[in-house]
Amino acid sequence: MSSEETAGGTDSGGGETAHENARQAVVTVDADDTELGTANRLDAHTGDGIRHRAFTSLLFDEDDNILLAQRSPDKRLWDTYWDGTVASHPVQGQSQETATRQRLEEELGVTPDQYGDLQVTDRFEYKRHYPNEGVEWEVCAVLQATLTDRTLKPDPDEVAGLMWVPYERLHQNPHWYRQLRLCPWFEIAMRRDVE
Numbered sequence: 001m002s003s004e005e006t007a008g009g010t011d012s013g014g015g016e017t018a019h020e021n022a023r024q025a026v027v028t029v030d031a032d033d034t035e036l037g038t039a040n041r042l043d044a045h046t047g048d049g050i051r052h053r054a055f056t057s058l059l060f061d062e063d064d065n066i067l068l069a070q071r072s073p074d075k076r077l078w079d080t081y082w083d084g085t086v087a088s089h090p091v092q093g094q095s096q097e098t099a100t101r102q103r104l105e106e107e108l109g110v111t112p113d114q115y116g117d118l119q120v121t122d123r124f125e126y127k128r129h130y131p132n133e134g135v136e137w138e139v140c141a142v143l144q145a146t147l148t149d150r151t152l153k154p155d156p157d158e159v160a161g162l163m164w165v166p167y168e169r170l171h172q173n174p175h176w177y178r179q180l181r182l183c184p185w186f187e188i189a190m191r192r193d194v195e
Contacts, residue, residue, distance in 0.1 A: 026052040026089045031125055033139045038092055045077065049127065049137035052089065056185050057100045057143040059085040059115070060167060061150055069107070069154075070161035071183070077130045080160060082180040084189060089138075096120055096141045109153025115145040122192055128184040142189045 024041040028050055035053070044050040059067045067085045071078055086107050090099035097118055104110040112118075122142035129135045154162060170177060171190060182190070 025092065026050075026054075027092050029053050029139050031139065033123060033141075035092075041089070045134040045136065047135070049135035051125070051127075051137045051139065053141075054087065054089045054136075054138035054185070055096045055100060055141040055143055056084045056087040056189050057104065057118075057145070058189070059104075059110070060144065060146050061164065062146060062148065064167050065164040066167040066170065067147070068163045068165055068180070069159050070163075072156075072158055072160050074157070077134050077136065078183050080181070081183045082161075082163070082177075082186070083183040084186040087183070087185060096143060100143050107155050107158040109151075109155075110147070114149040114151065115147050118143055118145040122189065124188060124192065126185060126188055136185065138185065140185050140189070142192075 025038040026041050026044045028036045028039045028044070029052060030036060031051070033053065039050045039052060044052050061067070068082050069085055070082050071080060073079050086100065086103040088099060088103045090096055097120070100118060101112055120141050121144050123139065124142075125139045127135065127137040150164075152162065165177070174182075174187070174190065
C-alpha cells in the first residue's frame with residue numbers, strides 16, 4: 001500500500017537487486033493495533049503476510065469533493081489502481097498524523113498550511129491478496145483533512161493521476177466508479193461512515 005512498493009531493478013552486474021522494501025521495516029500489531037515489534041517490509045507483504053500498521057488519508061476540499069490518486073504503474077502491489085489521497089505505513093515511533101503529513105508533502109507537495117484539521121476518524125483490519133505478487137494484512141487508520149488551498153505538486157514517480165470526485169456521490173453510488181479499479185483499503189474506508 002505504500003509509496004515505496006515499486007518494482008525491483010537490476011544491479012550493474014545484470015542480476016536482480018533486492019527489492020527496496022527489503023531495506024525497510026513496518027510496525028507489527030495485534031488486531032487492536034497494539035504494537036508488537038517490527039518486521040521486514042517485504043516479508044510483511046509476501047506469502048501469508050504479517051499484520052502491520054498502516055494508514056489511508058482522505059483529503060477533501062471545501063465543497064466536499066475527495067481527492068483520489070492513481071498509483072504509479074511501477075508499484076509492486078495494486079499498480080495503476082485508484083486510491084484515497086495517500087496511503088502508507090508509519091515507521092516505529094511515528095504517529096499516524098506525522099506519517100500522513102510526510103506522505104502528503106512527498107507525494108503531492110501538500111504542506112500543513114494548506115489544511116488544519118487532520119485527524120484519525122476510523123480504524124479497521126483487512127487482508128487482501130494481490131494475485132502472484134503479494135498481500136496486504138493491515139490495521140489501517142483513516143485520517144481526514146480539508147484542503148483550504150488545492151495547489152498540488154504531484155510526484156510522477158508516486159502518482160499517475162489525480163481526480164476530484166464528489167464524495168457523497170462516490171459513497172452512495174460506488175458502482176458508478178467500478179471502471180476506476182479502487183484499492184481494497186480505500187474501498188473499505190469509503191464504504192464505512194467517514195463523517
